Amino acid sequence: MRTHGTVQENLYAYLHAELSAPDRLAIEKHLRSCARCGKELESMRETMDLVGLKPPKPSQHRNELYWQLFAEKVERRIQSESTEVESPALVGRLVDFLTENQKPFSFGFISALSLGLLALAVWGLWIKAPTPDQIASNSSSVGAIGSHANVEETAMEVRAENYLEQSKTLLIGIMNTDTKSIVGSKSSLDRQRAISKTLVRESQEISSGLTDPSQQRLRELVGDLGLILIQIANLESKQSVQGVEIVKGGVERNGILFKINVEEIQRATRRSRTKGTEKQSTI
Amino acid sequence: MSADRERQLILDAQGGSHAAFRELVELHMRQVYDLAYGFVDDHDDADDVAQEVFVKVYHALKSFRRESGFSTWLYRITSNCALDRLKQRKRSLARFLPMEDSHATRVAVHQAADQNEQSVLIERSLHELPTLQRAVVILRHMDGFSTKQVSDILKCSEGTVKTHLHRGLKKMRKKLAHLKDGSV
Numbered sequence: 001m002r003t004h005g006t007v008q009e010n011l012y013a014y015l016h017a018e019l020s021a022p023d024r025l026a027i028e029k030h031l032r033s034c035a036r037c038g039k040e041l042e043s044m045r046e047t048m049d050l051v052g053l054k055p056p057k058p059s060q061h062r063n064e065l066y067w068q069l070f071a072e073k074v075e076r077r078i079q080s081e082s083t084e085v086e087s088p089a090l091v092g093r094l095v096d097f098l099t100e101n102q103k104p105f106s107f108g109f110i111s112a113l114s115l116g117l118l119a120l121a122v123w124g125l126w127i128k129a130p131t132p133d134q135i136a137s138n139s140s141s142v143g144a145i146g147s148h149a150n151v152e153e154t155a156m157e158v159r160a161e162n163y164l165e166q167s168k169t170l171l172i173g174i175m176n177t178d179t180k181s182i183v184g185s186k187s188s189l190d191r192q193r194a195i196s197k198t199l200v201r202e203s204q205e206i207s208s209g210l211t212d213p214s215q216q217r218l219r220e221l222v223g224d225l226g227l228i229l230i231q232i233a234n235l236e237s238k239q240s241v242q243g244v245e246i247v248k249g250g251v252e253r254n255g256i257l258f259k260i261n262v263e264e265i266q267r268a269t270r271r272s273r274t275k276g277t278e279k280q281s282t283i
Numbered sequence: 284m285s286a287d288r289e290r291q292l293i294l295d296a297q298g299g300s301h302a303a304f305r306e307l308v309e310l311h312m313r314q315v316y317d318l319a320y321g322f323v324d325d326h327d328d329a330d331d332v333a334q335e336v337f338v339k340v341y342h343a344l345k346s347f348r349r350e351s352g353f354s355t356w357l358y359r360i361t362s363n364c365a366l367d368r369l370k371q372r373k374r375s376l377a378r379f380l381p382m383e384d385s386h387a388t389r390v391a392v393h394q395a396a397d398q399n400e401q402s403v404l405i406e407r408s409l410h411e412l413p414t415l416q417r418a419v420v421i422l423r424h425m426d427g428f429s430t431k432q433v434s435d436i437l438k439c440s441e442g443t444v445k446t447h448l449h450r451g452l453k454k455m456r457k458k459l460a461h462l463k464d465g466s467v
Binding site: 008009010011012013018043044046047050051055056057058059061062067070071073074075077078081188 | 301302305308309312313314316317320321326329333334335337338341402403405406408409423424429430442445446448449452453455456459460
């Protein structure tokens with residue numbers, strides 16, 4: 001004799017014809033004599049009618065480009081994690097080297113490092129320090145949050161930000177490509193070319209959408225990046241080794257990855273400033 | 284893709300082939316994302332969890348012995364990562380409070396009424412289930428895994444899977460009937 005609980009827990013499998021013949025017969029026998037479980041079967045049928053329509057898969061929320069770059073992002077994360085693991089040892093070795101073996105040299109090196117960091121900080125302040133015009137335009141944009149033009153600019157900047165992030169992932173993949181192994185990894189090159197083609201189209205639309213004078217630097221970066229992406233999109237399998245070397249050279253010469261990083265840092269700074277301003281205005 | 288091809292990819296990836304690992308990622312990334320989202324209910328978190336899953340798979344792949352299927356093993360890692368994320372979230376923000384009368388639900392219901400999209404209501408009622416019931420409903424009902432496979436993925440007995448499925452679907456039915464009556 002089956003218990004009500006056991007029968008009810010198997011109703012889903014029963015309705016989906018997943019039970020073995022003896023189990024199915026036992027449940028049918030129980031259902032014939034048990035009104036309570038019969039009612040539960042009807043409820044389960046109603047449930048299947050209600051929840052039978054499956055909602056769209058969450059992965060459909062992401063566009064094709066996201067999925068094309070997903071594996072690249074995973075590889076990047078694996079690389080960065082392994083670098084993090086290795087770096088303490090490197091730092092340790094450097095400290096040992098400076099403190100134990102080469103003391104006179106270490107003072108000179110540390111001084112040079114400090115000067116370099118100071119120069120970077122000054123440069124950062126110079127870049128970040130807003131001019132009166134910028135302050136005015138910032139405050140006017142805060143005041144005009146509801147205006148259609150500003151909303152469009154922001155949407156385009158967000159799109160540009162996604163474009164930069166996706167391009168950066170692609171470029172890091174290319175920069176880490178071992179040209180000796182390119183011949184054997186045609187599928188990887190094909191994928192990178194396909195992604196580049198999508199990104200080239202995206203760069204053209206973004207460039208024409210960034211019309212505000214304050215977006216000039218971002219527009220230039222999108223344009224420079226577009227040229228590199230065109231090179232990748234046009235890589236030929238037969239001359240891929242030379243082609244990849246040319247792309248790598250172009251990325252390094254133009255400081256593309258550095259510029260993307262600077263843009264990301266500046267956007268993050270602007271966001272935190274905006275948050276700070278919002279907090280102050282609510283106080 | 285055939286089971287033989289997947290087996291070969293696993294062997295190649297275990298032997299250090301990056302191309303094989305990448306193909307495995309591309310083969311399973313959408314399902315992993317869907318399952319992660321089922322737990323965390325947030326696209327940014329689902330993105331992060333899905334990446335984390337494959338990083339873990341990369342490091343643990345050599346120890347994978349094929350006693351269970353690769354998908355089962357992969358989804359078990361996904362469930363663990365997603366549950367860890369929920370725990371972190373609860374600790375840091377107490378963000379996932381019971382959603383019985385939450386604003387998000389009411390908004391979703393109104394949107395659904397406007398758009399006549401029953402799938403929105405189903406999704407919301409699904410995300411109001413307790414975590415394990417939700418996981419079982421997703422794996423068993425949405426993804427079509429067997430009771431045995433779900434019990435392997437979630438490391439619980441088949442009886443527990445059946446109980447969670449029955450209770451979860453019952454709650455969803457009540458919630459959907461309630462939402463359809465428009466009495467929220």
